[in-house]
Amino acid sequence: MRRSPRLAPAIALAIAGLVSAGSAFAGDAAWRDSIAWQGATARMQAAGDGWRLQPKAGDAIDIAAQLMKTDTASPMFDGLFALAQAELSKAQVEAISDNAYDNGRPIPCSCFETGEKWRYVWTRDLSFAADLSLAKLRPERTRNALRFKLSDLRVGAPQGTYVVQDTGSGGSWPISSDRVVWFLAARGLVDAPLGDADAKRFNDEVWHALTDTLAQDRAFVFDRETGLYRGETSFLDWREQSYPRWTADDVAFIAQSFSLSTNVLHYEALRLGERMARERGDARAEEYATQAKALATQIERRFWREDRGLYMSYIGTAAHPVPFEAYDLLGLSLLIDSGIAPEARARLALATYPMLDSGSPVIWPQQPGIAIYHNRAIWPFVSAYSLRAARKVSDSARIEHEVRSILRGAALAGSNMENYELVTQAVHVDDGALSGPVVNSPRQLWSVAGYLAMVMEGVFGLEPDGSIAPKIPATLVPMLFGERDRISLRLPDRDIVLVRPAKIDGDLLVAGKRERDGSRETVQLVAQRSATKAATSPLDAAAFAPASPDAPSIVQSGSRWTIDVPVNHSLYIDGALRSDASSQVRTVQLPQQDAQQCASLTRVEHGIESLHSPTRCIGVDIAIDGAWPRSWRAPKAGRYAVSADFTNTHGPINTGITAAVKTLVATCDGVEEQRGTLVMPHGAARQRSSAVVIDVPAAATCRFTLRDGVNMSYLTHNARYTGGVGGIDGPLNDATLGALHAVPLRAAQQEKSAR
Numbered sequence: 001m002r003r004s005p006r007l008a009p010a011i012a013l014a015i016a017g018l019v020s021a022g023s024a025f026a027g028d029a030a031w032r033d034s035i036a037w038q039g040a041t042a043r044m045q046a047a048g049d050g051w052r053l054q055p056k057a058g059d060a061i062d063i064a065a066q067l068m069k070t071d072t073a074s075p076m077f078d079g080l081f082a083l084a085q086a087e088l089s090k091a092q093v094e095a096i097s098d099n100a101y102d103n104g105r106p107i108p109c110s111c112f113e114t115g116e117k118w119r120y121v122w123t124r125d126l127s128f129a130a131d132l133s134l135a136k137l138r139p140e141r142t143r144n145a146l147r148f149k150l151s152d153l154r155v156g157a158p159q160g161t162y163v164v165q166d167t168g169s170g171g172s173w174p175i176s177s178d179r180v181v182w183f184l185a186a187r188g189l190v191d192a193p194l195g196d197a198d199a200k201r202f203n204d205e206v207w208h209a210l211t212d213t214l215a216q217d218r219a220f221v222f223d224r225e226t227g228l229y230r231g232e233t234s235f236l237d238w239r240e241q242s243y244p245r246w247t248a249d250d251v252a253f254i255a256q257s258f259s260l261s262t263n264v265l266h267y268e269a270l271r272l273g274e275r276m277a278r279e280r281g282d283a284r285a286e287e288y289a290t291q292a293k294a295l296a297t298q299i300e301r302r303f304w305r306e307d308r309g310l311y312m313s314y315i316g317t318a319a320h321p322v323p324f325e326a327y328d329l330l331g332l333s334l335l336i337d338s339g340i341a342p343e344a345r346a347r348l349a350l351a352t353y354p355m356l357d358s359g360s361p362v363i364w365p366q367q368p369g370i371a372i373y374h375n376r377a378i379w380p381f382v383s384a385y386s387l388r389a390a391r392k393v394s395d396s397a398r399i400e401h402e403v404r405s406i407l408r409g410a411a412l413a414g415s416n417m418e419n420y421e422l423v424t425q426a427v428h429v430d431d432g433a434l435s436g437p438v439v440n441s442p443r444q445l446w447s448v449a450g451y452l453a454m455v456m457e458g459v460f461g462l463e464p465d466g467s468i469a470p471k472i473p474a475t476l477v478p479m480l481f482g483e484r485d486r487i488s489l490r491l492p493d494r495d496i497v498l499v500r501p502a503k504i505d506g507d508l509l510v511a512g513k514r515e516r517d518g519s520r521e522t523v524q525l526v527a528q529r530s531a532t533k534a535a536t537s538p539l540d541a542a543a544f545a546p547a548s549p550d551a552p553s554i555v556q557s558g559s560r561w562t563i564d565v566p567v568n569h570s571l572y573i574d575g576a577l578r579s580d581a582s583s584q585v586r587t588v589q590l591p592q593q594d595a596q597q598c599a600s601l602t603r604v605e606h607g608i609e610s611l612h613s614p615t616r617c618i619g620v621d622i623a624i625d626g627a628w629p630r631s632w633r634a635p636k637a638g639r640y641a642v643s644a645d646f647t648n649t650h651g652p653i654n655t656g657i658t659a660a661v662k663t664l665v666a667t668c669d670g671v672e673e674q675r676g677t678l679v680m681p682h683g684a685a686r687q688r689s690s691a692v693v694i695d696v697p698a699a700a701t702c703r704f705t706l707r708d709g710v711n712m713s714y715l716t717h718n719a720r721y722t723g724g725v726g727g728i729d730g731p732l733n734d735a736t737l738g739a740l741h742a743v744p745l746r747a748a749q750q751e752k753s754a755r
Contacts, residue, residue, distance in 0.1 A: 028478035031404075032074040035411045038424060042411035044076040051079030055414030069490045070455060073482030077455075080410050084451040087416055087443035088112075088134075092141060096120050100167060100655075100723025107720070111145040112138075115418060115441035122166050123149045123179050124235060129449035130185035132384055133456065136464075139189055143202045146185055150209050151717035155731050156710045160212030161205065164717050168237055170251030170681025171651050171659030172712045177221045177231030178262045180269040183210060187272050188464060210273050211284065217266065218291075220661060220677045220709060225318045225693055226258060227298035230679075233314055234261035235330055235362075235382070238654075241374040242313070242326065242363050244548045244611040251653055251681040253615075256690050258321075259314040260303045261331035264338050267295050296340045303335075304345065309352040311335055313363065316612065319641065319691065319743075320598040321575040325545060325609035327364045329353060333385035336392050347393045347531065350386075354541035355398075358425040359405030360386055365545040365608050366422070372429060372436025376542070378420045380406050384450030387458045391471050396508045396530040399458065400473040406454045416447035423542055460489045460496050461511065461523075468523055470498055472509040486522075497522040506530075546603040546610040554599065554618050561590040561618055563599060570602045570609065574746075581609075594620055594636075595746035617743075624740035629705040632742060634668075637698035639745045641691040642666065645738030646680045651724045653682050658726040660735035661709035666694045668702040677709060680735040693745070704740060708733065 030036060034043045040056040049065040066085035070078045093113050095106035098120035112134065114125045126145055134142045149164045163182040165173035173179065186206045189199070221229045232254050236242045239254060247253055270292035277285035303311045305323055313331055316322040332353060336346045354364055359378035366376050383402045390398035405425070410416050413427050418441045421429040427440050456462045459480070461470030472480070480487055481500050489496045499522060501509065506527035513524040549569060555562045565571045565586045571579040574597055579588050581604035590597055596619040603610040624632045634640070642664065650658040660680035667673050676692030696702060711733045712718055713726030721727025 028476075029482075031076060031407075031479045032482060033076055035076065035408050037408060037412060040412060042076075042414075044079045044411070046075050046079075051075060051082060053079055053083065053411070053414060056412040058414060061414050067492055070460075070488070071490070072480045072487040073484050074479050076411060077407065077480065080407060080451065081455050083410065084416055084448050084455075087448045088137070088452070090443060091115075091445050091448065092138070093119075101720045103722045109145070109148050110141060111148055112141065112445055115444040117418075117439065117441035118444070121145055121148055123164055124166065124181055124237075125444075125446050127181040127185040128235070128381055128385075129446040131181075131188060132381065132446065132449040132453040134445075134449050135185055135188035136456075137452065140198065142185070143189055143198065146182060146189075147202075147205065149182060149717075150205065151715040153710070153714050154716045154719060156708065156714040158212075160216075161209045162216060162715060163209055163213045164715060165712055167655045167657055167712075167721075167723065169232055169239055169254060169655075170653060170683070171648070171656040173659065174217075174221045174231060174661060174677075174679055175251055175255040175659055175681045176237055177217065177229060178234035178265055180213065180217065180262075180265045181234060182213075183269040183272050184265060186210075187268070190272075190276065207276050207280070210269065210276065214269060214273055214288075216710065220679075223258070223318055226302065226321065227294055228258040228302065229263050229266045229295075230256055230258060230690070231262045232257075233259040233328060233331065234265060234334075235379075236261075236313070236328055236374050238374060241370055242328065242367065244613070245367075245369075246548065246614050249653065249683065249685070250614070250687070251683060252679075252687045252689070253317065255659075255679045255681050256317040256319075257314055258302070258316075259331065260299070260311055261313075261328065261334055263295065263299050263303075264331065264334045264340065267292055267299065267340065268334075268338055270295065296338075299335070299340055300342075309345075309348045311341070311349055316575060316600075316615070319574075319596075319617070320572070320600065320615050322572045322600060322612055324611060325365065325602070326611060327353065329360055329362050329364075329386050330382045333382070333389040336389035337385070343393070346389075347395065350389055350393060350395055350398055352537050352539065354537045354539035354543075355401055356423060356541045358423060359383055359409070359420070360398075360402065361422050361541050364539065364541060365543050367611070368544045368547050369434070371434045371438050372421050372431070373419070373438045376422045377437055378405065378409070378422055378425060379418070379447075380409055380416060380420075381444075381446035381450040384453045384458070387454060391458065394471060394508060394530045396471070396473040396475075399471060399508075400475050403454055403458055403473075403476060406451055410451055413442075415442035416444060416451050417442060418444040418447060456489065456491075460498065462489075462496065468496055468511060468514075468521060470509065470511055470523065470525065472498075472525065474504050474507050474509060474527065477504065477509070493519060495520040499524045501525055501527055503527070543606070543608060545608050546605040548611045549601045549603045549613045551614040551616045552599045552601045554616060556592075556618075557589075559592050561592065561597070563588045563590070565601070566603075568604050570604060572600050572602070572612070574598055590618075592619065593746065594744055596620055596743045620744055622742040624704070624742060629703050630740060631701060631703050632740075633699075633701045634696040634742070636744075637696060637700075639693055639695055640742045641693050641745060642704070642740055642742050643691040644678055644680070644689045644740050645686055646678075646689055646735040647686050647738075648680050648682050648735040649684065650726070650732055650734065651682045653684070656682055656724045656726070657712040657718050657721060658682070658724070658732045658734075659711050660733055661711045662733075662735075663707040663709050664692045665705045665707055666692070666702050667705075668694065668696050669700040670697040671695060671700075675707075678706075686738065688741070691743070706737075
């Protein structure tokens with residue numbers, strides 16, 4: 001695979017010097033009406049009131065003038081803004097469809113369809129698109145589409161209003177638990193004037209959905225031992241693309257692990273809950289504030305990887321909370337925008353995250369032997385979030401980079417595509433069995449929204465509160481301004497005019513003097529030095545990680561366990577690094593303990609660590625069989641993690657709505673009733689559920705019972721589901737249970753859990 005280095009700092013400074021001198025950068029002159037890339041060229045020309053685009057391949061595309069308009073030195077920039085609006089209009093439909101719902105029949109909904117190839121409304125896609133720009137541009141239709149993803153329960157309790165988690169890994173929620181992204185979209189709509197009756201009604205709907213969904217996730221998804229919410233990474237929900245290969249058959253690991261993006265989304269939902277509670281004088285405001293603060297602390301503590309200067313995409317389970325050499329741009333960007341990350345770390349992490357001339361990969365490092373989709377790919381909507389994060393920390397190099405990547409991709413493809421191959425930015429690359437992107441839809445909704453956000457927010461500085469705060473890299477001045485002294489954005493209710501400074505002696509143009517004349521706001525730009533230095537990341541964006549190794553071989557020898565660590569491998573025990581890949585000691589011995597010990601291996605090649613092997617646990621594991629309720633006399637006092645063997649064959653491992661969710665209730669002598677969640681996802685083989693941690697007094701007998709939990713088949717919304725069981729045939733929340741397992745926690749684990 002070819003590598004494309006970023007612009008070296010010296011070159012970037014030279015370009016800035018040309019801009020300062022008032023000279024046009026020759027390469028940018030072409031970007032005004034044409035973009036050449038790896039032997040192909042896209043061209044744009046004005047055609048009457050509209051434009052004509054000749055993409056890299058195919059027929060020319062005529063683009064009509066739209067309600068909103070930019071006036072810059074670049075017909076390419078102006079025409080593609082009109083194209084994004086035209087594609088948004090095509091996405092506005094009165095009926096949606098998907099083969100998994102109503103057998104593919106049209107479902108009435110004044111909504112947005114997700115893309116040319118995706119004719120349904122999915123919570124995640126809609127919400128990110130709304131947060132980027134749709135809530136601002138089409139508030140009424142966005143409210144209506146978001147309502148489609150709310151539901152009450154057709155069975156179960158407590159009755160309320162809940163956000164729908166779409167079909168997904170292991171039978172959907174709570175394996176995937178990022179449905180709270182819905183509130184990221186809603187926060188841009190709850191500020192609408194309450195004189196609008198529909199806006200007032202929506203505000204109330206958001207409040208009820210927020211309180212009910214947060215309570216449900218707190219009960220079934222939140223892990224008290226780590227202070228984090230369990231579940232899969234948001235958006236990166238095709239597990240083989242970014243999780244270890246063995247998770248293709250082991251979704252239980254994903255259900256018990258913790259991801260950066262999903263936890264940041266829960267933080268944002270809690271912050272919205274605090275805000276809306278305060279507005280209503282509701283006592284839950286302090287509760288939400290406390291939970292958000294505690295969650296932010298754990299996110300910062302557990303996901304930061306000092307040796308990389310990056311935040312990890314996900315970490316292991318509560319029993320084995322290992323760090324992973326896995327990073328994703330969406331999670332990082334959401335984190336930076338949330339304000340959780342300290343300013344210095346936010347700047348460092350974004351500057352460290354690798355990129356090529358083509359764009360920024362959605363994951364790093366790339367995974368070997370995996371087809372192109374999330375792996376080896378650029379996703380424009382993620383680039384738009386990266387642009388937002390770059391503006392947050394005033395990273396001029398990343399701002400420029402994402403603007404160019406989003407612009408180039410749309411121009412060459414002739415549409416705002418779902419994704420692109422990383423190195424070529426092509427819509428498809430032949431690579432045998434690894435060819436891809438595997439799926440790639442034109443006019444993908446969140447890509448369209450990302451392009452619109454790039455223009456309105458990324459270039460013209462339109463903030464969510466309506467203020468204007470441009471941060472334009474000086475290196476974009478030749479393309480946008482040419483010989484002009486001003487550029488403008490016409491919106492339905494206002495015009496924004498940006499005036500370039502006479503002299504550019506910095507790398508970032510920001511707002512100076514402002515003038516308002518009716519609906520027109522003119523902003524005089526001034527140059528400043530950005531806070532982040534333009535530096536090339538030491539990480540190769542297209543580099544591959546080694547393949548994950550097999551689980552460690554652990555041999556009992558007398559009163560000890562022996563683990564042979566292969567050359568170039570690292571060994572982790574109970575979440576901590578025990579033997580580094582560079583260590584000369586290749587045999588590790590563990591004393592037998594009353595508590596269980598868990599181990600995994602990684603392989604290190606060329607300075608990059610693989611994803612972890614499957615985890616292997618050794619030591620005390622007490623099986624509890626018999627009829628329910630089950631009784632057990634603890635051998636000693638302490639804290640125990642209780643889980644269950646199970647099989648759940650009610651759906652395929654990659655989709656469905658019937659992950660089994662049960663509440664395990666422990667009644668032990670001398671202590672109050674204790675309870676927790678057993679999550680049991682789809683899978684062909686026997687698996688081990690998530691664990692419930694209980695305190696057991698000395699010589700106590702504990703009685704275990706099961707109570708019904710809830711899953712997505714309980715939602716009225718899924719009465720339409722025809723893609724598997726749990727839909728039109730009625731709710732289903734069941735698994736075949738085997739033995740319970742009580743595993744004593746070591747003293748160190750108990751102390752860590754108590755913190």
